[in-house]
Amino acid sequence: MTKDEKRVILASSAGTIFEWYDFYLYGSLAAMIGAQFFSAFPEATRNVFALLAFAAGFLVRPFGALVFGRLGDIVGRKYTFLMTILIMGTSTFLVGLLPGYASIGWAAPIILIALRMLQGLALGGEYGGAVVYVAEHAPQDRRGYFTSWIQTTATLGLLMSLLVILACRSYLGEKDFADWGWRVPFLLSIFLLIISVYIRMQMEESPAFTKMKEEGRTSKAPLSEAFGQWKNAKFALIALLGLTAGQAVVWYTGQFYALFFLQNVLRVDLLTTNVLIAWALIIGTGGFVFFGSLSDRVGRKVIILAGCLIAAITYFPVFNYITATANPQLHKAHQSVEVVVIADAKNCSFQFNPTGTSKFTTACDIAKATLARSSVQYTTESKAGATETVVKIAGKEIHSYDASKLTGDEAKTVPAAFTKSVNDALGAAGYPVPGVANTEIVKTSGFFDIFRAQPLKLIVLLTFLIILVTMVYGPIAAALVELFPTRIRYTGMSLPYHIGNGWFGGLLPATAFAMSAEAGNIYTGLWYPIVIAVGTLIIGAIFVPENRNKDIFADDK
Template sequence: MAMNTTDVKAVRSRPMTSEEKKVILASSAGTIFEWYDFYLYGSLATIIGAQFFTAFPEATRNVFALLAFAAGFIVRPFGALVFGAMGDLIGRKYTFLATILIMGASTFLVGLLPSYNSWGVAAPIILIALRMAQGLALGGEYGGAAVYVAEHAPANQRGYFTAFIQTTATLGLLLSLVVILMVQGYVNGNWEPTAVLDAAGAAVMNADGTPKMIKAFDLWGWRIPFLGSLFLLLTSLYIRLQMHESPAFKKMKEEGSTSKAPLKEAFGQWKNAKIALIALFGLVAGQAVVWYSGQFYALFFIQNIVKVDSFSANVFVAWSLILGTGGFLFFGSLSDKIGRKPIILAGCLIGALTFQPVFQFLTATANPALHAAHQIKVSVTADPETCSFQFNPTGVAKFTSSCDITKALLAKSSVNYETIPAPAGTIAEVKIGDTVIPSYDAGTLSADEVKAAKATFEKAVNDALLAANYPLVADNNPTVAKAANFFDIFTAQKIKVVLTLTYLILLVTMVYGPIAAMLVELFPTRIRYSGLSLPYHIGNGWFGGLLPATAFAISAQSGNIYAGLWYAIVIAGATVVIGAILVPGGTHKKDIFADN
């Protein structure tokens, strides 16, 4: 016998049974494993970039590595459309099984994929294809998990119980970091580093004249966490097979009231499409940039900009996640009492106001020598027409002008500089303190001449930077924060780094903790999976996922390592204004079963 709306509402008003709690915990655990798979690449982006994008200069390679990471985010809205429709047509449970299979298989294959040196250009193409497969799977995962849990939870605790789903992204990142740290420590502790050789077989040298070495983990050990995901795939499949269909979907199925065309109904009718647009620009876009600034860009920033070694950076971020993750449940529960909207918009506003000083404090704390070096005046004098915006997602553009070559080299060393316009046709020059060094135009030289000019120019610039006390080599910088092991954080410097990162994580929990419940409450049951999935994944996949690459390119072009933060600041600020005006309040009191 089918349950009517009143019966369902009564069931949802009582406390959850132990069986229902097991269902929600099982859903959360499976989602943790799926995020683990997705974030392995993000945690290892720099190392993987060196394996698959070796044909490009280091500055460009970093952008490509981040764009390959972002490729998984770009396709997430398409996964939201495909799997969202499946979830509304055939149910939440079986859609979960499909997404975990695609995610697990793609992750495992990344671990097997040969590098650029073995397969040439096919290797990065296949890597990006696998990342896109991961993104498609994740596009169907989140909406289903949020809807599934919300439709099982008591009406007055939707924020609290859906916050468990919100923790899965952070816990998946934490799990990936812990696994990476364990494997990294073991592999590097048992295998010696290998000298890096150029195309001619000669040893590559550091700026200080020492041979450049690559650690065993960076060479091949990074594959182990990807291959180990096969175990998590089997575990996740078992968990998903034990789950039951949500009561709201079963009720609709029994009544024959499921949507026949959920995508058309969700986005082809203005009354529903309008809700999706408000959700995107008034909630999710700001939530996304705060989230990715606090977790992924923070990790990228301290590794690639502040020059903290990857092991130490992962340790500091892992501790911040441990300390801050409880905020998801706190703010989720608080949203059951005061509403979702004020908490989410407050997190966006605080982020917009504090990102600049917080990231500057992070540099000053984690690498005081770099922070002090930024007081030294550095300038690039060049013809503005020869200075490109060095953001190259296709790999077709060649940055060969003297201005681009100069800026790429300075960006690689985290140098802050100003650009001074020069007459047309002027060859760029860089001034470091009182030292002036002319650049070169690679487009007018032969291959051998480019090689010689590059060596001469880079040595002159590096010598001038070293004389100005720029810390070019992290291993030889005694002021940079460094952790010998996972528990080596109990010094004043390292505690301040961890607490600064924890502050950023707490902002993440403010905006992300209540968002699932808020989105569920905005859409009717019959199109809920499709309706909330698309704005969520456009916001997080495009606004959020592209943040690290965009911020890096902006900083490299502007000559200021903090300039890229304005991307997040502007979007978070816009969300505060749009959300305050257009997003409805009081949704935490809504009966989500009343409208099918």
């Protein structure tokens, strides 16, 4: 690799790492941000709103792809993704300065959501610009290797955000970090922004774009040319359904859902969860470059689809083993304790509540929600015409209640009594319950407190999930670049990538959790990534062309 080629990759990758760092900070600190900006609501509701504000950044990514993709194909690669880093970095810094709800009222959450949407728009334009810029500098036979360095940036950005948060928590202490210290990682991003802008100002425009512009062959209307003409639009559809949808769910399952599963389902503490994920990221990140380079020899398609296939086959046993290793007491209870909810099916709702405003008050809904919060495996027995809902735990029956019928002091005493009865019965049957020490659950005291069998096994399992991520993600940039001609490449590849990752992937944790809660099984949500991965495997095998030896400039005239 020449000095100039190294500089191109470093300049593109460094700025993109910083953008992902900015983006992931919010997700890692969503609960604390919710307490600051949505404090007008009860705790459960404000956490939902905080996560929805996080999701807003994902949902607007395709629109950012359209806006900045068009600019990139008209104005140029360099100045477009210089603009995206400025928007992202400034928005993140302002989150660190933004007063909370207690200071400025409703203006606080409104401004917060606006800043999150700006972050999402900027990210929608960043990735395509960085990938196209590197690909158009790369030798034809090493395009997968060169672009795979960009693929490491999302994982490295996540890792950087986790390490900065861990350092701040350790230095400031939990109380100060929750009160005001959570702002520090956001404020530190100003230094990353300055470095990124300086690096990108030194870059030259892509030679392929420069030559095309000098010859007057740039697209005047890249959106209509990319998506209004079937010869190009069909490749956008193929890219979405045959590549990025499956890549996205494998990527988000291996990184974000695994983190969510450990912390929220298995009740592993935040420090331990972050330490385990961080080590898996450190060990597995080299896979991006390995599989990117391998795709130059064997093809992009075969590696990506193989990753989807292996994920679909292994997710159930791997997550089951994660449970058995991280929280053995919970795993044993799942195997040995029978829990049944007996109710009239007409009184049971699908408790998917994306806005946090729906009220589930029936006795059946309350029973299921209480069990789901304790990660209990249960079945539902439908009993037509039943006037009561009964939770049967290892033979012990507990009657649920209808919240809409409670008044006065009953509204406080009855729910508390029901929850206590359920927890007491679960604890007596063998389930881990809140307030009772669980000595079997995995725990680390620091970043290097991992050299014991339990955390090491978990790091191996999590690293396996990261390796699957690198299989599907390492070659994807080169595969997408090779589907579109230079004149519309930035626009054409950005939209399917960000619909796949922003929508199919970004909504995975919430969707998977809702499915698991409805079924009474903590693993049911895994069907979401499995079905999409298998769909991508089938569509990709039939329709995606193998273009690793393609001259990506040959069809521009």
